[in-house]
Amino acid sequence: MSTLTEAPPPLAPATPEKKPARRRGRFTPYWLLLPGMLWLIVFFALPMIYQASTSVQQGSLEEGYKVTWHFATYWDALAAYWPQFLRSVSYAAAATVLCLLLGYPLAYLIAFRAGRWKNLIMILVIAPFFTSFLIRTLAWKTILADNGVVVHTLNSLHLLDLTNWLGWTAGDRVLATPLAVVCGLTYNFLPFMILPLYTSLERIDGRLHEAAGDLYARPWTTFRKVTFPLSMPGVVSGTLLTFIPAAGDYVNAELLGSTDTRMIGNVIQTQFLRILDYPTAAALSFILMAAILAMVTLYIRRSGTEDLV
Amino acid sequence: MPFVNWLKRRLVVIAGLLTLAYLLLPNVVVTVFSFNKPKGRFNYEWQRFSTDAWKDPCGVADMCGSLSLSLQIALWATVGATVLGTMISFALVRYRFRARGAVNSLIFLPMAMPEVVMAASLLTLFLNMGAQLGFWTILIAHIMFCLSFVVTAVKARVMSMDPRLEEAARDLYAGPVQTFLRVTLPIAAPGIAAGALLSFALSFDDFIITNFNAGSTVTFPMFVWGSAQRGTPVQINVIGTAMFLVAVLLVLSSMVITHRRNKQKA
């Protein structure tokens, strides 16, 4: 016990200052926030305002643009490009539903059934991210090629006749059709569905399944009444993380589609980077933003509380 | 009907594995076609086996240049977004201040915004300011959209941290700076690392925002995009395959190392 009787080194002398830490700390949060927030204000919020103002400007590249509050740009843009808008929403919705249907079993598998393979499967879900998504999307050109296995199989099963009739494919092709674009969208955003689903499934106490079984619920009923409702947060964030980027995407439509599958992203990109019609492009982009924010708000409201079950 | 029952019990597993196959199929194709020797300019149809591309991965004009540019941008974007995002996270978790709601929405909105909208509006800003499009505009854009993801990752970690740990440090003679460096930062490190890793991946793979704001500068995804129009060299597949393998190997080896370390200690 000798160590305990040694005198401790003297501490700093006690000069009772008046609340030093508090005074120094009052502005700390603002200093911490300042650089990052400034970044977001200047490079995210401000551009939105610029864009809003651009959308009501008139003029040309040569003579410059002036704000004339020309709201007709919005009506003209909507009138000219409503099919692309509609297509964006329906393709994104289709891809989101497919992602949910495909992603849920895999997320469930990882969360409850994978055992010691859990980490490996997890790695395999994430690892494709490290290959550029453009390269992987191009690979679908090979997979869905006209003389490839997929088209051949679908053809011999006469499934292509069905999809032709539905308007999802045309001729004996899958490439350059809506089916290919939706397939690409689904593929690209599937991990964004799986990861939040997995996170919320993993939090579910395994004993709840046993309790449900103990209380006479069959496996399917257990899923419907216990597992699925509890995974709702994951379903909501998964669908949002899939739908939003899918609705604005133009890469899949460009690489796997044709002129008949152009989405609103393609139009905005073309208007901005090729035709250089900035007001129209800005108006379109503004409409897309407003539409998505409105849909997301509505969706979150609806799935927020009592409608979860 | 034992087979039907067997199938029923394993339905989830089978469906899950099919999804996994769907996710991995393109990577398999990319890998296989990195050994192709295509006839024309496009690498979409199998011709015959060759290792030419693997022997000369930089054999395509401009490709490796764009790759190194992408890596540089990703590195700096990661540093920038991680530092700024970590600062914001600490402010959000540790302090009470006005305008918290506004700050939270400003962080949430970039994640809820289609990329093309952010890309187009940012371009409007740069055009209005008369900025020279290139390395710096790309970097600015990347830091902007990575920031929110870093905040989300770090915030989760800092929130789950027991505030008593910092109190314990202060109780044990660590001043504010020492407490931050010795306790707060090391414990928040996994969250910061996750945010940084995510930033790197997002920045390196970004196409849409980069495409709008790059001017004549060409990053690796833009190179791939351009080659989809002009002709896809096999080397693209080589790079894609190599990155996939490096990523998987890194993760696996780190897992093996932690596993062994835990075993030794236990």
Added chain:
Amino acid sequence: MKTTPDNSGDVRLSGISKTYGSFTAVHPLDLTVPEGSFFALLGASGCGKTTTLRMIAGLEEPTTGTVRLGDQDVTHLPPYKRPVNTVFQSYALFPHLDIFENVAFGLRRRGIKSVKKQVEEMLELVQLGEQARKKPHQLSGGQQQRVAVARALINHPKVLLLDEPLGALDLKLRRQMQLELKRIQTEVGITFVHVTHDQEEAMTMADTVAVMNGGRVEQLGSPADLYENPQSTFVANFLGTSNLIEAEVDTKNGDDLVLKAGGGKLVLPEARCSAPTTAGGKVLVGIRPEKISLTHADDAGEIPAGRNRLTGKIADASFIGVSTQYVIDSPVCDELAVYVQNVERDGRLVPGADVVLHWNPAHTFGLDAAQDIDAGTEEEVAA
């Protein structure tokens, strides 16, 4: 091997209070903890005991009042400049550092270079020498608790603060650690201030206990004093169990008060009554369950004279090994608790039997009847 008492280890709180907005966690409070004592702050959650402890540690700044260690005013000193260390609730061990570095943390922060010898000795004291290179999560709860104590003690604090240090341990381990902590305290002679909600823990370990309720100290004293002579219904109920009977002051007889309860009379030494004792005033008469003897109504004649008596009927009896706990239905009180040692059991004492309860009047205590009679009971605390 105690350090010479120079009173530098006294903790003197004068008029300290803490308010958060409109909520007052601690009402102005004066308290002196003498150097070298083992002092417990006892109370239910939310009573202000932890806030008081945190003000001593410097983790909360008092709204009013001063904190002194000996003669030094530390009220506005940050925690890292106070010669006080804390054993935190659920320990707050640094998860990224191993046990050795956790214990060495405070020494290193004060710029001490060669910490190896001290840390090793300290780990030996808490019997964890073997575990030095393990991470906290690899240790059991009891081991983590000892690391937390070692990490604080190695700094030779003038005062060691313990915030519910045993709360996370199971019952058996808690008993063991109570003795262990008491041993360490005796050995190092440092002032310990211990916060707990467990009355048994406080009574086992502390020399002095302050019972807190609603941000105030209800009563302060040695465990035996608090138990035998509670001065409020809260203390009477929170520390063990008390039977409280409503009564009226009838007459004074020397040093004793004679009270009317139901039809009978009870005697209470005036010195043991904390309520005003004017004739006709209401008083709560208290008696601990183990002080009462039970006699079957048929043998009532054998009870010696001069004892307080009540009649009743056994409503319930539970056998718990060393004793049998009876619940008695009496005209003056519905549920009187009586604990009888299982020495010579009377087979007639079964539910339904008529009995006489009797006890030595010297064990009776009197409380102010204006208080809530249920304050501090388990039902009330849980609500």
